[in-house]
Amino acid sequence: MRVTIADVARAAGVSKTTVSRVLNTKGEVDSKTAARVRDVIASLGYVPSSGAVGLARGNSRTVGMLVPSLTWAWMGEVLQGVVDTVEAAGYGLLLFTFNRGADSVERFTTQVSARAFDGLLVVEPENTLDKIIALSHKGLPVVLIDDRGSHPDEFPSVVTTNHEGGASAARHLLADGRSRPLVITGPERFGCVRDRLGGFREILPTDLVAVGDFTELSGRLAVEQLLAAGTPFDSVFAHNDISAAGALRALRAAGRSVPDDIAVVGFDDIPMARHTEPPLTTVRQPTRRMGETAARMLLGHLGGTTAPDEPVVLPTELVVRQSAPLAGARSGSNSGSPAGSSPAAFSVGSVPA
Amino acid sequence: MRVTIADVARAAGVSKTTVSRVLNTKGEVDSKTAARVRDVIASLGYVPSSGAVGLARGNSRTVGMLVPSLTWAWMGEVLQGVVDTVEAAGYGLLLFTFNRGADSVERFTTQVSARAFDGLLVVEPENTLDKIIALSHKGLPVVLIDDRGSHPDEFPSVVTTNHEGGASAARHLLADGRSRPLVITGPERFGCVRDRLGGFREILPTDLVAVGDFTELSGRLAVEQLLAAGTPFDSVFAHNDISAAGALRALRAAGRSVPDDIAVVGFDDIPMARHTEPPLTTVRQPTRRMGETAARMLLGHLGGTTAPDEPVVLPTELVVRQSAPLAGARSGSNSGSPAGSSPAAFSVGSVPA
DNA sequence: CTGAAAGCGCTTACAG
DNA sequence: CTGAAAGCGCTTACAG
Known part of the structure; x- marks a missing residue:
């Protein structure tokens, strides 16, 4: 046959x-x-026959990719970058999620032991870094697409400039004369959250920090609570676009004008960002390039190239839209000393510490 | 070792x-x-070793999935449904796109011949149905996730109720007293577009049809042109949520109130739909279930079950949000004879016939 | 430049 | 209930 x-x-x-x-x-x-x-x-x-070739050669010309979820808005870009790169090299891409708990984990490790793929690309599902490290120690080539800012030095990784991204948001707001920003963060345990916050505060110190959880609800609640408390603020920096959308909604519901009363900056630049009302100024993560770069690093590693010791850093980019236009695009406004000392940080996400 | x-x-x-x-x-x-x-x-x-087992048994315990793009908003749900089902059955999922033209196609066919996977799930990249049919004739088990309404009877497929989905949108608008709807379609060559339009017009005849291309821009242009022409309309049915978002934006820019002046209904229920202003009433496609169902059919086929002759139909569901609330949620409005006979259908998409 | 043979790590008749 | 042997379809020393 x-x-x-x-x-x-x-x-x-x-x-x-x-x-x-x-x-x-x-x-x-x-x-x-x-x-x-x-x-x-x-x-x-x-x-x-790929199977026979693989058996004889001892490799599979296939790389695995492990992701926490496929339905996150920015995951598609990462995946597309990976698939394009991997396909171009004549490799196949085997996709895994840890969606179904312990069961998934077990199946996945089995596939690893079964030598179903030669190397692994991973966007870390929460609390699995130790498992990934163990696999890596057993000889599986791994490249991490580090959306969380975990900074492991066990294996090569691709990261983006979270600190600088936060700083760029702050600079943009500062140039527009904003001095009392509210920061809506993601879960504190994520390195990227600390980095974004740190970068932002270096430029524009503030103690108006709402700890959110990357959901639209947490963005909405953060703004609603601040509004209810009567605490004055003139801008919002949300750690992702979804919670920025929540902030926009709460501001609109309260009759606050964006950007005239309050400017809003998000993070990620997911497709939705250009369709919010008003369209969202945001810090763009180079998601597709992160996928491409990680895939190239892994393929290089499989081909014998030694991977870089340091994480490969891809820059964020501020994308200016109407929710926080360029300085001067608005009427008057002014400085005033940055940072007040009123309400302490508060929490709006259903986030375990 | x-x-x-x-x-x-x-x-x-x-x-x-x-x-x-x-x-x-x-x-x-x-x-x-x-x-x-x-x-x-x-x-x-x-x-x-999965490779050795595969070689000895003559199969790979892996299924392939071919998609046109990974960055479409609803693709993540489909993929998640597929991955969950395939993983649970102990199979691997090999992912392919036709993103890079002829090159991709060639590589893909090679993988097929190399017996890298036992069966194929496909969301049809445009103009590739003949190729897929050829593969199927050569003995590759194929299940189509038919987002286009292509209706091939060469192999089993999973579809949704596009006709009924269009009808449900019309019924909803009609119940709210709308009588002059604008329909913003996708490319006419897609079966789903014809079905959605047909189902809609059966309930609410209209000749205000703008042929779009599923982009935000086409939705915006459709509304702007109608507004500029001074043609009266009281509602919009867009064939996807993205173009509905474009319509919302144009209406807002023109100072028309949604839903008071114009009600808007979309199609898909992508995540963005709940974050538009106002949140979008839309016809939900059961994307995740379509992925799950297709995967189950393929796995069943591989296991010896004979696949159904008829396409498996999964129902759409109208999701009511503020852009077109339930009848009675607004103030007065009235019937008037449906359908005028003014402007003919017009085109706003960059769509080849 | 070319080929016979062993080997990759399994499964599957076949024989007992 | 158990095992020796052939076979799946390649690649790779080794020998010529």
Whole structure:
């Protein structure tokens, strides 16, 4: 049924070894012989069985990718970057999630032991870094796409400039004369959250910090509570676009004008960001490039290149839209000393410490 | 290095055949022997090589999935449904896109011939149905997740109720007293577009049809042009949420109130739909379930179950939000004869026929 | 430049 | 209930 290397050898009147050699352009083959073999391959429509090749060579020409969820807005870009790069290199991509708890974890580790793939790309599902590290120690090449700011030095990783991203948001607001910003963060346990907050406060110190959980609700609640408390603020920096959207909604419901009364800056630049009302100024994460870069690093590693010791850093980029336009695009406003000393940080997310 | 079935056999004092038998619970094995073998397997941490198993058995316990793009808002849900189902069955999922043109196509067909996977799930990249059909004729089990309404009867497929979905949108608007709707469609060549339009017009005839292309821009332009022409309309039915968002934006810019002046209904229920201003009433596609169902059908097929001849139909569901609330939630409004006869259908998408 | 043979790590008749 | 042997479809020393 299936045409094998033996069929090709027979039809071309050569040994399987020779066929294999022209297939892999390995070793010297008489050019006339090679041409004949190639003709036979073409006419028979022969394609080597990936399974057999893998078994004989001891690798699978496949990389695995592990992600916490496929439905997050920015995950599609990461995946697309990975798939494009991996496909272009002639590798396959095997996709895994840890969506179904311990069961998933077990199945995944089995696949690893089964040598179903040669290397692993991972966007870390929460609390699995130790497991990933263990796999890496056992010899599995791993590259981390570090959305959390975990900074492991066990294996190479691709990160973005969370600190500088926060700072750029602050600079933008400061240039527009904003001096009392509210920061709506993600869960405090994430390194990226600490970095974004740190970068922001270095430029624009503030103690109006609402600890959110990256949900729209947490953004809405943060603004509603501040409004209810009567605490004055002139801008919002949300740690992701979803919670920024929540902030926008709460401001609109309260009749506050964005950006005239309150400017709003998000983080991520997911597709939705350009469709909020008003369109959202946000710190863009280079998600697709992060996927591409991580994939390239892993493929390089498989090919023998030694991976960089330091995390590869890809820059964020401030995307200016109407929710926080360029300075001067508004009427007057002014400085005043940054940072007040009123309400302490408060929490609006359902976040365990 | 790697522990093989031979290592296990040696350590347990049995043949590889016996180890294989307890591994696959196939054939009779003395329970004491079996227990001993299992102990050895556990203590050695033995996991069969998937490559070797695949080669010996002639299958790969892997299914392929081919999608046009990974960055579409609803694709993540489909993928998640597929991955969950496939993982639960102990299969792997190999992901492919046709993003990079002819090159991708070639690589993909090669993987098929290489028997890298046992069956294929496909969300059809445009103009590839003939290729998929060819693969299917060559014996590759295929299940189509038919977002386009292509209706091929070459292989099993999962579809949603596009016709009824359109009708449900119309019924909702009609119940709210709307009589002059604008329909913003997707590209006319898609079966789903014709079905949605047909279902809608059966309930609420209209000749205000703007042929869009599923982009935000096309939704915006459709409304702007109608507004500029001074053509009266009291509602919008957009064939996807993105173009509905465009319509919302144009209406807002023109100072028309939604839903008081104009009610808006979208299609898909992507995550963004709940964050538009106002939140979007929309016809929900059961994307995750479509992924799950297609995966289950394919796995069943691989397991020997014969797939249904007819497409499996999963129902849409109208999700009511503020852009088109329930009848009675607004003030007065009235009927008037449905359908005028003014402007003919117009086109706002950059769509080839 | 070319080929026979062993080997990759399993499964599956076949024989007992 | 158990095992020896062949086979899945390749690659890779080794020998010529």
